Structures are given as structure tokens and as C-alpha cells.
Amino acid sequence: MALSPERVTELKLRANDVRQGIVRALLSAGSGHSAGPLDMSDVFAAFYFHILRHDQKNPDWPKRDRLLLSCGHIAPVRYSAMAYAGYFPVDELLTLRKLGTRLQGHPERVRLPGTETTSGPLGEGLAQGVGMALAAKTDGQGWRVYVVTSDAEHQCGLHWEAMLTAAKFKLDNLICIVDRNLIQIDGSTEDVMPLEPFADKYRAFNWEVLECDGNDIVAFIDTIERAQQVKGKPSVIIAHTVPGKGVSYMEGDYTWHGKPPNAEQAGEALNELEAERARILAHA
Amino acid sequence: MRSTTPKDDVAAAMHLVDYRNVAGLKQVPTRNGFGEGLIEAGAHNSNVVGICADLSESTRMEGFKKAYPDRYFEIGVSEQMLVALAGGLAACGKIPWIASYAMFNPGRSWEQVRTIMALNETNVKIAGAHAGVSVGPDGATHQAIEDIAIMRVIPHMLVVVPCDSVQTKKATLALSEMRGPTYLRFAREKSPVVSTEATPFEIGRAQVLRDGSDAAIVACGILVYNALVAADELAEEDGIECRVVNNHTIKPMDAAAILDAATTCGTLVTVEEHQIRGGMGSAVAEILASTYPVPIEFVGVDDRFGQSGDPIELIEYYGMGTRSIKEAVRRAVKRKLGPYREGPSEAPG
Numbered sequence: 001m002a003l004s005p006e007r008v009t010e011l012k013l014r015a016n017d018v019r020q021g022i023v024r025a026l027l028s029a030g031s032g033h034s035a036g037p038l039d040m041s042d043v044f045a046a047f048y049f050h051i052l053r054h055d056q057k058n059p060d061w062p063k064r065d066r067l068l069l070s071c072g073h074i075a076p077v078r079y080s081a082m083a084y085a086g087y088f089p090v091d092e093l094l095t096l097r098k099l100g101t102r103l104q105g106h107p108e109r110v111r112l113p114g115t116e117t118t119s120g121p122l123g124e125g126l127a128q129g130v131g132m133a134l135a136a137k138t139d140g141q142g143w144r145v146y147v148v149t150s151d152a153e154h155q156c157g158l159h160w161e162a163m164l165t166a167a168k169f170k171l172d173n174l175i176c177i178v179d180r181n182l183i184q185i186d187g188s189t190e191d192v193m194p195l196e197p198f199a200d201k202y203r204a205f206n207w208e209v210l211e212c213d214g215n216d217i218v219a220f221i222d223t224i225e226r227a228q229q230v231k232g233k234p235s236v237i238i239a240h241t242v243p244g245k246g247v248s249y250m251e252g253d254y255t256w257h258g259k260p261p262n263a264e265q266a267g268e269a270l271n272e273l274e275a276e277r278a279r280i281l282a283h284a
Numbered sequence: 285m286r287s288t289t290p291k292d293d294v295a296a297a298m299h300l301v302d303y304r305n306v307a308g309l310k311q312v313p314t315r316n317g318f319g320e321g322l323i324e325a326g327a328h329n330s331n332v333v334g335i336c337a338d339l340s341e342s343t344r345m346e347g348f349k350k351a352y353p354d355r356y357f358e359i360g361v362s363e364q365m366l367v368a369l370a371g372g373l374a375a376c377g378k379i380p381w382i383a384s385y386a387m388f389n390p391g392r393s394w395e396q397v398r399t400i401m402a403l404n405e406t407n408v409k410i411a412g413a414h415a416g417v418s419v420g421p422d423g424a425t426h427q428a429i430e431d432i433a434i435m436r437v438i439p440h441m442l443v444v445v446p447c448d449s450v451q452t453k454k455a456t457l458a459l460s461e462m463r464g465p466t467y468l469r470f471a472r473e474k475s476p477v478v479s480t481e482a483t484p485f486e487i488g489r490a491q492v493l494r495d496g497s498d499a500a501i502v503a504c505g506i507l508v509y510n511a512l513v514a515a516d517e518l519a520e521e522d523g524i525e526c527r528v529v530n531n532h533t534i535k536p537m538d539a540a541a542i543l544d545a546a547t548t549c550g551t552l553v554t555v556e557e558h559q560i561r562g563g564m565g566s567a568v569a570e571i572l573a574s575t576y577p578v579p580i581e582f583v584g585v586d587d588r589f590g591q592s593g594d595p596i597e598l599i600e601y602y603g604m605g606t607r608s609i610k611e612a613v614r615r616a617v618k619r620k621l622g623p624y625r626e627g628p629s630e631a632p633g
Contacts, residue, residue, distance in 0.1 A: 109375075110405050117375065118404040121395055124368050128400060131372020131380075134357065138333075139376075158396070161365035169357075 001225070003218060007050075009284040011217050014084060015045035016277045019246045021080030021093050023269045026260035029097040032105065035243035035256040036150065037077035039181050042217040043148065043239060044081040051224055053143065056086040059114035065143050066132050068116050070125020071150035071179070072106035073258075078115065079103050087114050123156020125149060126176055130166045133174040133234075144228070145174045152184035155193045160205075166234040167206040175227045176207075176236040179214065181243040183254035202236045214239025247272055294495045299482035303512055310477040314470035314506060315413050317449035319344025321456025322381055322411075326352050332379045332460055335359060337366045342472070343383035343413040363389040364396050370408040371400035379407055379460060385419075386412030386428035386469060394434055401465040402440045409459055410467045415445075416557035417585065417602055418473045418506065418595040427590035428469075433562025435467045436535045442466040443534040444487060445556075445564070447508035448477045451532065454485040462487065471557070473595040475506035488533045490541035496525030499613050499620070500545035503555035504531050504564050507583075507604055511555050514609035521610075524617055534564050539571050546578045551620035553581045553612045557604060560584040579619035581612040 003011070018041040026032050047067055048054075055061045069078050076096060083090045088102070095101040102112040106120025117128050129147035136143055153159060166174055178198075186192050195201075199209045208230045212223040220239060227235035243257070244250025247269040250261075261269055295303075303309060326332045326348055333355045334348045340358065349356040359365055363384050370380035382389060390397045390410060401408045415428045436443045442464065446452040452470050459466045478493070479485075493508070494515050503511035508530045515526040529545055531537070531554075546552060552572070554565030565582040572578060585602050599605055 108403065110403075117371065118399055121399050124364075124396060124400060127365050127368030128372035128375070131369040131374075132376050133372075134369070135373045135376035135378055138354070138378075158362075158364040158368060161359075161362040162368070165359055165362070165365055165369065168359075 003221065005284070008218055009280060011045055011049055012280045013277065014049045015042045015217060016273055016280065017084045018045050018077060018080045020270060020273050021083060021090060022076045023247070023261060023266050023273070025076050025080065025093040025096040025103075027263060027266040028094040030260060031097060032076060032260050033073045033258050034250055034260055035183060035254070036071065036074035036179060036181065037080070038247060038250065039215065039241035039243050039245040040074055040077045040148065040179050041246065042215050043177060043179075043220055044077045046217050046220050046224070047146065048081040048085040050221055056114075059087065063141070063143050066116050066129070066145045068125045068129050068145070068147045069107060069119055070147055071122060071153055072119030074150070075103070075105070075107045078107065082114060122150070122153035123159040126159055126166070127162035129174055129176070130162050130169070130171060133166070133171040134169055136173055137169070137171065146177065147174070148177045148179065151178055151180045151182065151195060151198070152189050152192070154178070154195055163202070163205045163207065170232050171234045172231050174234045175224065176234065178236060178238045179241055180238050181241045183243045183257055185257055187254055199238060206233055208233055208235040209238065210235060211238040211240065214241035215245050246276065294492060298484070298491060298493055299480045300478055300493060301480060303476065303478045303509065304516065311474040312449040312477050313472060313474050314446060314449050314452040315342075315344045315472060317446070317452030318411055318413070318456050318468065318470055319347045321453035322348045323351050324453070325457055325460035326355065328457075329379060329460065330355075331377055332381065333357065333373060335366055335370055335380055335382045337361055337363050337384040337389065339384055339413070343385075343411060345381070345383045345411070363392045367393045367396035367408065368400055371404060371406045374406040374408050379409065381409045381411055381460070383411040383413060385426060386415040386431045387426055390431060390435055390467065391428055397435075398438050402438045405440060406465060407463050408465055412467060412469045414472045415469045416471050416505065417590040417598040418471050418557060420473060420595040420598065421592045423592040424589040429558050429585050429590060430562070431469060432534055432556070432558045432564055433566070436567060437562075440465055441535060442487070443469070444532055445469045445504040445534060446532050447505060447530050448475060448479055450477055450479045450481065450483070451485055455487070455532070458485070458487050469505070471506050476509045478509055478512065488536050488538060490533070490538035491530040492527060492541070493530050494526065494528040496527045497548050498524045498526060499616050500527040500529055500549040500552045501555060501609065501613065502529045502531045502542065502545060502552055502568055504534065505557050507555045507557055507599075510604065510606050510609055514606040514613065517606065518610055518613055522614065524613060526613060531564060531568070534567060537567050537571065539575070542568055542571050543575055546572050546576045551579045551616040553583060553609065553616050555583040555604065555609055557599070558584050560586055579616055581616045583609055583612050
């Protein structure tokens with residue numbers, strides 16, 4: 001269904017909120033990952049403010065859609081989206097990575113309800129999502145499972161075991177999203193351990209493959225809606241993103257994979273994001 | 285005819301079979317108990333599901349697969365997937381039992397077990413089959429003798445090693461009722477059935493199967509039978525009366541039973557089909573070192589890998605037969621009577 005211009009503006013503002021929350025949280029933490037959370041802000045804004053059937057006041061609602069974050073190191077994007085969606089106060093983002101926080105460096109379900117699982121060790125999210133999708137099928141439940149993955153965690157063997165299993169059980173209630181930002185800690189994914197031809201690999205595993213610009217919130221929602229129509233097999237959305245999206249000096253630079261901005265850099269980032277916010281409103 | 289003694293009263297109270305009657309002993313693999321228990325657990329609770337990594341017959345999950353085909357998932361040779369898939373199912377209210385050889389699960393899947401089962405506190409039940417050197421001819425690659433160590437070190441994890449097939453069935457049922465991550469370890473080869481349906485069983489409660497006050501033999505798994513035989517032979521040959529404790533729950537361990545054995549007997553011998561380092565005996569030593577230190581002798585595999593061979597032959601070769609247990613008890617009693625006179629025991633490693 002086509003989104004109204006007002007809705008698009010609202011979603012873009014939400015993505016901008018999420019990015020600002022990420023920058024503030026990372027500055028407060030003094031460690032953590034910058035590029036991935038920023039480049040997935042549009043996807044997470046789309047999930048929490050448009051796609052998911054969820055209840056922020058009742059995170060264990062049995063009929064909710066399950067959103068798993070497999071690449072737990074980009075947790076700040078999830079935390080920020082959850083905070084702005086009303087799961088917890090936005091100020092709590094400043095406790096990221098501090099002793100006693102619910103916002104662990106890598107997310108823990110037991111500490112923070114709504115995160116669905118505990119993640120960080122890479123390559124494990126899709127496999128758990130397969131288990132959840134299988135449970136939904138077994139019980140005749142209509143809720144869906146979405147799993148956000150990084151491209152580099154496709155170097156983990158378990159992810160491919162999960163791809164086999166999802167296809168075997170024809171889990172059309174499962175949608176995997178890949179943050180195809182082409183970077184990992186040691187450099188480009190294609191230098192460290194090439195993944196291309198990436199889409200062909202999924203096709204060969206009997207998955208439906210869709211691709212989109214992961215920084216275009218409208219395109220992403222449209223692609224999710226197409227994936228929801230697929231029957232008899234799981235779908236993957238390869239979301240092409242720009243690492244560090246929204247902060248000019250981080251964009252496309254893999255060295256921002258695993259470090260936070262300092263105070264000056266964070267100030268510059270927030271200024272840029274405020275300017276972007278003004279542009280979104282000006283075009284509304 | 286054997287006269288009635290206090291130790292026989294203990295055996296009667298525990299409703300043990302007459303294990304001294306070797307000809308009358310039933311020999312059943314502990315894995316059969318798992319298979320039977322799982323079917324019964326499935327009948328009790330429709331949320332119980334089974335997942336197997338291409339080993340349904342040898343792990344004895346096959347019966348469950350036939351009884352409840354809609355609740356059985358075959359996923360092929362992928363043990364990390366076994367744990368992660370179960371984690372997802374458990375998050376949605378299922379009670380997944382996952383079966384493979386202990387060497388592969390938790391051997392191969394340890395990090396998934398730690399993160400997805402334990403840290404994440406999911407209600408997943410591992411069935412670790414073919415544990416110990418008694419796997420036999422398959423050799424060292426398939427003989428898990430480090431699994432107790434790697435599982436008992438994980439917070440929230442419950443670790444159970446039953447003594448025979450009857451107890452394995454009871455453990456399977458009991459663990460199915462308990463919420464949280466658990467590890468059940470059992471073996472491939474036929475072994476003597478010493479307990480009966482009437483024998484009490486409670487997770488976390490060690491069992492005194494024979495009483496005595498000269499030394500305590502604290503055993504788990506199929507070697508509990510060897511411990512009972514060794515105890516009887518020591519009484520005959522040396523006049524040493526041993527308490528035999530079936531220490532089936534490695535974690536949380538029954539510290540009171542261990543402490544009582546130490547204070548009553550003054551020395552302990554631990555017996556397990558596992559590496560000495562890090563296993564059940566190490567857990568016993570951790571308890572006693574900080575409460576009531578007594579001399580302890582460890583019977584188990586001494587920092588080596590297994591190899592191909594006949595199961596009983598391998599248990600003897602790696603120092604876990606009745607002769608080895610008796611020698612360990614004799615050393616333990618000597619150390620108790622005069623630790624300085626006899627000099628220190630030879631330390632493992």
C-alpha cells in the first residue's frame with residue numbers, strides 16, 4: 001500500500017531520531033560500533049514505526065511479530081528505535097554499556113524484554129529465527145519472524161545451516177534482512193572473504209531474493225510488503241546501505257565499524273542530523 | 285547365605301536390584317532409558333518437541349519420532365543449528381530435546397550452548413549420547429570425555445549423569461518438567477541396571493547406595509556399578525567398608541551429601557568416565573577444599589584421549605575398572621590414616 005507523503009515525512013523524522021539517539025548513546029558509552037547502527041536506522045525506523053505488529057507496553061505479547069537482531073554489535077540502533085517507540089525512556093540510551101544497564105554492549109533478552117534473544121556472537125540469529133518461525137507454523141500462528149543480519153556474518157557456517165533448514169521447512173513466515181554495507185572490521189567484505197555472487201547463493205539455497213536501497217525507507221517498506229506475499233519459501237532482502245549513513249565523515253569509511261565518535265565528532269554528527277531534520281521538514 | 289548388614293539395609297531402602305547376582309543382572313544401554321523417557325515426556329506435555337542431527341536411531345530419539353511425527357524435526361548434520369533452532373522454539377514455549385553425540389553437542393556447539401541456552405535462559409534440553417570411552421570401537425573422535433567439564437562451568441546449566449537406563453528414563457522425565465537449560469549425559473554400551481522403578485530419584489539429591497565409614501566412593505554414570513562391585517570386594521579382601529554415593533547431579537551438586545561422606549568417612553574416591561581434570565571429581569574437590577578438606581583420589585581418564593577397543597576393555601585400560609577403583613580406595617585410606625607418614629599421593633598431571 002502506498003505511503004502518504006505525511007507518513008513518509010514522519011518515518012524519515014523517526015529515522016533521524018534514531019540516528020541522533022545512536023550518536024548520543026555512543027558518545028556516552030565511549031565505545032561501541034558506529035557505522036552499522038547508522039546505516040540500519042532507516043530499516044529499524046521502518047520496523048518499529050510501520051512494519052511490526054508489536055506492543056511496547058507488553059513486549060511479551062504472544063502474537064507479536066518477532067524481530068531478531070543477529071549482528072548484536074549494532075545494538076544501539078535497536079535500542080534507539082525501541083526507546084523512541086516507547087519501550088523505555090529515551091534518556092536510558094545514555095546508560096549504554098555502563099555497569100548495571102539493561103542496554104548491554106550486545107543485547108541480552110533477559111535484561112531487556114523485547115529484544116527476543118541474546119546476540120553478539122555472529123551467525124546465530126537466523127538459526128534462532130528459523131526455530132521461532134517453525135514454532136509459529138507448528139502452532140498455526142500468523143505472526144512473522146524478521147531477522148536482521150550483517151553481510152559479514154554470512155562468513156559463519158551456522159548461518160548457512162539455518163538457510164538450509166529454513167528452506168527445508170518452507171518458512172514463508174520468515175524474512176531475513178541483510179545489511180549489505182560491504183564492510184567488516186578488517187576491511188571490505190570482498191577483500192576479507194568474498195561473498196559475491198551473494199544473491200545467487202541465496203537463490204541456490206531455495207530462497208526468494210529481493211534487493212533494495214536500505215537507506216530508502218519507502219523502498220524498504222515496499223520490499224518488505226513484497227516479501228510478505230511470497231509463499232512456500234523464506235525470503236531475504238538484501239538491503240544495500242552506506243556504512244555510517246547520515247554522518248558525512250563516517251559514510252563509506254570502514255574504520256568507523258567499531259569505534260564511537262568523540263565529543264567533537266558527535267557534535268558535528270548531531271549538527272548534520274539536525275540540518276537533515278530541517279530539510280525533511282522543509283520538503284514536507 | 286549372606287547375613288543382613290547395615291549396608292544391605294541401605295540397598296533395600298533404595299530398592300536396588302540384587303546387583304551381586306551377576307547372572308541375574310539386566311544389561312541395558314542408558315540411551316534406551318532416554319528414548320523411553322522422551323516418549324513418556326511427550327505424552328505428558330504436548331510442548332515437548334524432539335530435534336535430531338542425523339542420529340535418531342543411535343541416540344534413541346527414534347521412538348519419539350514415530351510416536352509424535354508432528355513434533356519431531358530432523359535437521360541433518362548440523363549441531364550448532366541443533367542448539368540455535370531449539371533456542372528459537374523454546375522462546376515460543378516449546379520444550380525442545382536435542383539429541384546428538386556428546387562429542388558434537390555440546391562438543392561442537394559449546395558457544396551456542398553458552399549464549400543461546402544459558403545466557404539467554406532458554407528451556408532447551410541437551411541429550412548427550414555416546415559419552416565416555418565406552419563408545420568403544422569408534423575411537424577417540426567419538427568419545428566425549430570432556431563434556432562434563434565444559435558444561436558444568438556454564439552458569440544456569442544443570443548437568444545430570446544417571447547411573448543406568450532406569451535412572452536415565454527418570455532423569456529425562458524430571459528434566460522435561462524443569463524450566464531452564466539442562467544437559468543429560470548418557471552412554472552407548474549396555475551396562476548393568478542396578479536401580480528399579482521404586483528407587484527414589486530427585487535431581488540435585490545424591491544417593492547413598494551402600495554404607496560404610498572407611499572411605500566413600502563418589503561415582504556417576506555407568507561406573508556406579510563398578511563402584512558397588514569394588515566396595516564389596518574391598519570388604520571381602522581388605523575389610524574396608526565403603527560408602528558408595530551415586531552423585532548423578534553434577535550441577536547443582538548435592539554439597540550436603542558430599543560433606544556428609546567426607547565427615548563420616550574421612551576420605552573420598554571419585555569415579556567418572558571423563559577426564560579427571562574439570563569433571564565431577566573436580567567439582568567434589570571444589571566443595572571439600574572450601575568446607576572440609578580430606579584426601580581425595582580421582583578415578584577417571586588421566587589427561588589422555590581414548591582409542592578404539594572393546595568398551596569394557598577400554599574402561600579397564602584407562603583406569604576406571606573395579607581393580608583401579610580398589611587401588612584408589614586403598615591409597616585414600618592410607619592417606620587418611622597417615623598423610624605425612626605415607627607421603628603425598630601422586631598428583632594428577
